[in-house]
Amino acid sequence: MSIESNIRTIQKQIEQACERSGRNPSEVTLVAVSKFHPWKAVREAAEAGLQFFGENRVQEAKLKIPQCPSSLHWHLIGHLQSNKCRDAVGLFEMIQSVDSWSLAEQINKAAEKRGSSLPILLEVNVAGEASKFGYSSETLPGDLLKLNDLSRLEIHGLMAIPPWTPQPEKARAHFRNLADLRKKCEDILQAPLPVLSMGMSSDFEVAIEEGSTIIRVGTAIFGERGRFPA
Ligand SMILES: *Cc1c(COP(=O)(O)O)cnc(C)c1O
Numbered sequence: 001m002s003i004e005s006n007i008r009t010i011q012k013q014i015e016q017a018c019e020r021s022g023r024n025p026s027e028v029t030l031v032a033v034s035k036f037h038p039w040k041a042v043r044e045a046a047e048a049g050l051q052f053f054g055e056n057r058v059q060e061a062k063l064k065i066p067q068c069p070s071s072l073h074w075h076l077i078g079h080l081q082s083n084k085c086r087d088a089v090g091l092f093e094m095i096q097s098v099d100s101w102s103l104a105e106q107i108n109k110a111a112e113k114r115g116s117s118l119p120i121l122l123e124v125n126v127a128g129e130a131s132k133f134g135y136s137s138e139t140l141p142g143d144l145l146k147l148n149d150l151s152r153l154e155i156h157g158l159m160a161i162p163p164w165t166p167q168p169e170k171a172r173a174h175f176r177n178l179a180d181l182r183k184k185c186e187d188i189l190q191a192p193l194p195v196l197s198m199g200m201s202s203d204f205e206v207a208i209e210e211g212s213t214i215i216r217v218g219t220a221i222f223g224e225r226g227r228f229p230a
Pocket of ligand 1 (some may be wrong): 033035056077078161200201202216217218219220
């Protein structure tokens with residue numbers, strides 16, 4: 001299957017999931033996760049109409065993004081090391097993977113040096129997995145107000161990567177918990193958090209039914225990832 005036909009299939013699935021849950025498809029942004037795929041694949045996806053792309057490593061993004069059409073919007077979706085904050089702030093329009101207070105401080109500093117500010121999402125480790133980064137649902141609320149005081153960061157919402165499962169229904173409770181946590185955070189901040197980034201190739205339809213506004217889809221668009229970054 002071509003990248004374009006994969007995208008058309010996914011767009012239909014997005015529409016159907018929105019129909020089932022009484023939502024408007026314009027509320028859901030498809031971010032194409034291009035990690036491990038070459039810039040040519042990105043260009044194909046862009047030619048099929050996609051504008052938002054996600055990468056999980058700064059090093060790979062730094063090589064790839066300059067080769068891609070300059071009109072595209074790039075999100076960082078993987079763990080960021082503090083020594084890469086400066087590069088990340090220059091490359092990405094949004095950092096979805098802010099997973100600790102110390103990282104948030106470092107990104108804020110890097111944005112300040114650059115004279116810019118940056119939309120971010122706070123990553124939540126919804127299943128408490130040892131292998132994953134992110135705030136726990138318990139610790140995030142306590143950090144929210146001081147995160148909100150970082151003048152160069154704009155908190156747009158929350159992001160989560162539930163445990164992978166071939167049965168998408170198993171992810172539903174995690175998506176619902178993230179949506180509940182968002183409400184709690186909005187109460188604390190007394191401000192809307194419009195973005196819920198949840199749902200990947202295997203479970204984006206369930207995520208949309210639970211209120212996702214950004215889905216991050218790699219394999220279903222580009223096929224299996226190679227072993228090494230392209
Ligand atoms: C790789 C990745 C994705 C995409 O995963 P697929 O299963 O290939 O759709 C989404 N989100 C994050 C954070 C990722 O690292």
